[in-house]
Amino acid sequence: MAVIPVERKPLTLAERTYIPQIVHGLKTTFRHLVAPNVTLEYPEQRPEIPGGYRGVPTLVRDPNGREKCVSCQLCEFVCPPKAIRITPGEIASDSAQAHVERAPQAFDIDMLRCIYCGLCQEVCPEEAIWLQTQYSMTGYTREEMVNHKDRLYELGGTLPDAHLKWDKKKAAEDAAAHGGHH
Amino acid sequence: MTIGLNAYITLSVILFALGFLGVLLRKNTLVIYMCLELMLVASTLALVAFSRFHGMLDGNVFVFFILTVAAAEVAVGLAIIVALFRRRQTVQVDELNALRD
């Protein structure tokens, strides 16, 4: 590679005293001195969370209040720090959601291990796990920092769902039950 | 004021003697040097006292010169000591015996 020497522009006398630059700097800082603050006063004011923010992972329900997670354990598998621990379970056959068959019996996310990478959200085939806007997780003990299923659903709430595939499946099943095979 | 010239001169003499003692006693070049300075200060004290008690300014003016010379001397002397230390890694006079050995 050719070496191209770049000549530095020689400084003028005024520049060599640095005084004009210092005065310029002083002007700049003074402008900021009188300008309004740019910081948030955190506990009272909260930052606006941008879209795509990766906060605390949570579990969500669909608009019908059904838990979306079917405990496929892909998030547990993909989780790099092994923060997720799922105990799969079967939905009782007399439940209204029996057609989904599977739901997590226990779903723990150890927030001391979580690195907020978002791979769980990425991999979830049911769009049940979401890294939402919650960014402040605190606790006094290690146990407190493990989010159990109840807490995860409490944090996650309900997200709109464009597909509602399990509802469609249920409808098809009902139709089949009434009208023979199809 | 009951303190007379004698008292100042005596004080000056003792101070001078202390400096002299230090020069004789100590091995550390820097401390010897400080003791030399102490002797200089003792002489300035005597000069100032003479000046004051004789109502003349010449002693004080001499102190001026002594201070100036002392400053120059310290600068040069310390530079020599540092140069010495660089060469010999010591400033103890009893170890500076290259000519004896």
Place this chain on the structure above:
Amino acid sequence: MDSSLYFDLPIWVRVTLQGVAVIAVLFPLAAACSMAERKISAWIQGRPGPNRTIPPFLRWIPVVAPVLQKLGLFQLAADGGKFVFKEDPIPGHVNKVYFVLAPILAMIPALTTIAVVPFGAYLDSAGRAVPLVLANVDVGILAVFAVGSLGVYSVILAGWASNSKYPFLGGVRASAQLISYELSMTLSVLPVFLWVNAPGGSGTLSLFDVVQSQSQPGFWGGMWYGVLMPISAFIFLVALFAETNRQPFDMPESEADLVGGFHTEYGAFKWSLFFVAEYCHMIVGSGVFVLLFLGGWHPLPWVSLEMVSGWLHIAGSPVLTGALATLLFLGKVVAFIFFFMWVRWTLPRFRYDQVMTLGWQKLLPLSIANLIAYALAIALIERA
């Protein structure tokens, strides 16, 4: 108050009272400076700064309490309390005597120099200005320099006694810097005194006389030396920054490369002594600069205290004129301290070799040239 009652007191009582009064002003001022520093740095950086602390028992006060809270004044009290009450550790490996001595030594020059700095004046019955100063010695500026130069011991001892690399490096840097810039500083004020002591005047090194000589009648007489001798003022200013270890020159601390510099091993009260001493230094330094170059307690160039007190019809009252002068002086000092902080949060730190180059190769020749130029100019003026 009958002032004669005060002057009847024995001299040592008066001196003690005056000393205590000055310290009682200087210390809170230094503390307030530390808070001002935090607020100003915050504002410059677009932050609000400390604005939360408030003792619960004052919360009920309607308007004042929130304003004070926003200004962070209670934070100041909390910080002070913390410094006093927190554990004051002495590391095991230090030289204990000098380790404890160093912060005390830092305070001594800072508090002593204030004695010869006049902070105001009043007009006696004859209409002459009389300085408000603890010790109106003839060699004022020299005393300031002499005692101020003792400040180097605290830094060098703190660095050495800490028996640890970074503090030692900080101490060495600081002492070299202080000694270096003292030269330019001293040389830079010489033109001022040459001017003041121009043949015909009485030989003096008193700061009071310098101030008074800036309020003479006439165009030249009423001019501040800051205008008359901008180069001197500039050199003095730069050297002052270096002597007080303020930002572009805060080599001894330079936390980026030396952790905390000479006070790395210090904590709690002893550290706060260094801290307060630095601000005392700043205050005294600002005061000297104001006296030398910004007309002291005279409100404006060509507008002297006497004229103002005449306009306000308070010339007859020593107390009122004294208060006015002190206020004017303090106002200038505070503005100058603000300038200190403003510069600190604007300029980056010099590299150490740059500091030395600037001190020895730039400022020193410049101040010598400046001295020669003014000496020649004064001689020519005299001749003319």
Place this chain on the structure above:
Amino acid sequence: MTSPAKTELVTVNIDGKEIAVPKGTNVIEAARLVGVDVPHYCYHPKLSVVGNCRMCLVEMGMPAVDPATKAPVMDPATGRQKINWIPRPQIGCATNASPGLHIRTQTPQIRDCREGVMEFLLINHPLDCPICDQAGECKLQEQSTGYGRGYSRFVEQKNVKPKRTQLGPRVTLDDERCILCSRCIRFSKEIAKDDVLGFIDRGSYSTLTCYPGRKLENNYSLNTVDICPVGALTSTDFRFKMRVWFLKQTNSLDTESSVGANTVVWSREGVIYRITPRRNDEVNDTWMADSGRLLYKAVRAESRLTAKESLAALLARAETILRLSPGLAAVVGSGQSSVEEQFLTRQLARALHAPAYLVSRTAAGDGILVSADRNPNVRGALVTGLIDTLPQSYLDELGAAIDRGEVRTVVSVGEDLMAAGLSATQLAKVSIIHLGTQVCASSVAAAVVIPTLTVFEKAGTMVNQQFRLQRFAKAVAGPVGAFDDLEVLARLITAAGGSAETSDLAGVWGRLATEVPALRGVSYAAVPETGVVLDSSPWAALPFVEGESLHHRPARAVANV
């Protein structure tokens, strides 16, 4: 067993690679030998061929010969014999190797065929991999990554079929997922000899069901789950328990009978989730009995023994008992212990100068993979010299000795003495040192109970009915308060005054290989996964109880023929 030595080798060409295979070898198997994978669903190497999934389509061709002269026709372009390719693809599973057979599996046509078949298979297959237990070991999933479209052109309503049909006590059927490969039907008919499954209805209505009034409840029903290529048949026990990709696979043995079926133990973080068969064509092919799959429940059973004390404390107490009545001890070994443990048990008996007994367990064999001898390792006891003759069902001899006062101390290595025929009064007369994993009458009566490990928590070897030495490996760690059998036995020997024994597997094998004649020259590490057959001639005269099973004909039966 028929010897394959006589079969004639023929050369076939698969994707350009020549290979010699026995005549009649299935094309899929032949392709596997050259490393070519022919996807398939309905074909299973141990079942008959039906060819109904159409996934294994390959291009086939034979060298051209002149019909008249039978002379080879040469291809001028290549200088080789010309190949007459059959214009349409053929299924590989129904084709047998014949001389000169040419197969192509990677042509665009074949690829096209596979994609077409996949699309048809997936038309009605539900997309519920996230909840399907087969996910991770599903052939449909695997092949759809290679030949699936990635999107569906099927816009009509998918078939809706029953989702959870209980075919039997252990098998649940999800009809929607079934691709009608009929492997399960053929298995039930051909291997389990229990023809209960079949398809009803036609076309897209085809459904797998049991015959009316019958259930899939034979002892081999779970093999249908293993061979189901999709998630249609699932194990009710394992259903929704754990995804298979989390599970660690450890090779082990089925210890329910002397067949010694090879198994795989699937565990995660110290918890066993299921047991499946491991292919061993000499022992169990790819099958195992349902009863053997439940043995892992013993690991975490309520009745599991664990000790609060340290092993040293337990051994100290055992030592006092052993020293109390020297020369009046008896050792009861177990046919469920491994070869190594039986060897140390023998050493213990010798150190105590005590007779060694073994308890026999017998029940009717089913002729497939459960034999009459329900001890997995009686032959191991014979090989190591723990016993000389076949064990009795009841320890009458020991009972008599106790009654006579000739035995004051009994060391039971994993056997329940009460179940072995000793009465409560007899048990009360002796001090019992009991080694075992589960609470039993013997452990209740014992003076010292030393909890030991189950077969899933330790490694070792066993000798099955064919005198086949087979290894099992440690799948999970034992619980706190249970101690390794070998270590316990070794230290018991020391406590009994015998010379110190090594307690690690390699050390014991060093002694086995030198001291046990039948194991001379055998090393633990060198035992292949399919086992090694030992010389059984010293015990040929013994009247073993086993009948005929899948790959074993007892010597008597052979002699009778």
Place this chain on the structure above:
Amino acid sequence: MADLLFYVLGGVTLGTAALTVLSRNAVNSAMFFLLSLLATAGLFVLLDAYLLAVLLVLVYAGAVVALFLFIIMLLDMQGGVRPPFTRATIAAAVAATGLLTVGVLSFVKRAQLSAAPVSPDLPVVGATLKSYAAQLFTTYLLPVQVVGFLLLIAMLGVIVLSKRFEGLEDIK
């Protein structure tokens, strides 16, 4: 008042000077020397030589002792075991010092200096700058020039001394 101050300051001067001589640690020596200088400056003030007092502090305390400390710390000479003073050294040194003191004091006695205190009416010289200036730039003009030249030479000497001459490093 002034007498008391004289005794106090004189005592401090002598005491610290003695400690300067006797301190084993060079840093301690320097610090005691500093105290001694400050006390001497106090004595100067008692003698109405304000300017000299300030100059003493400025030059000695502010610069010279600081330089000493600087060098001591840079050369790191606080550590190390030194052989204690031998009895002979001490005896010789004390004898020499005693002789010197006695000799000079006898001269002082012989000189018959006035023991009388300074009379208040004796003019105080040295308090004003002007008188110094007058003396320095008239009577002592030549010495001033010479001293200035000396300072220049000293400065050059220091620069030369503190430069490293690579070629000379191996000469011991």
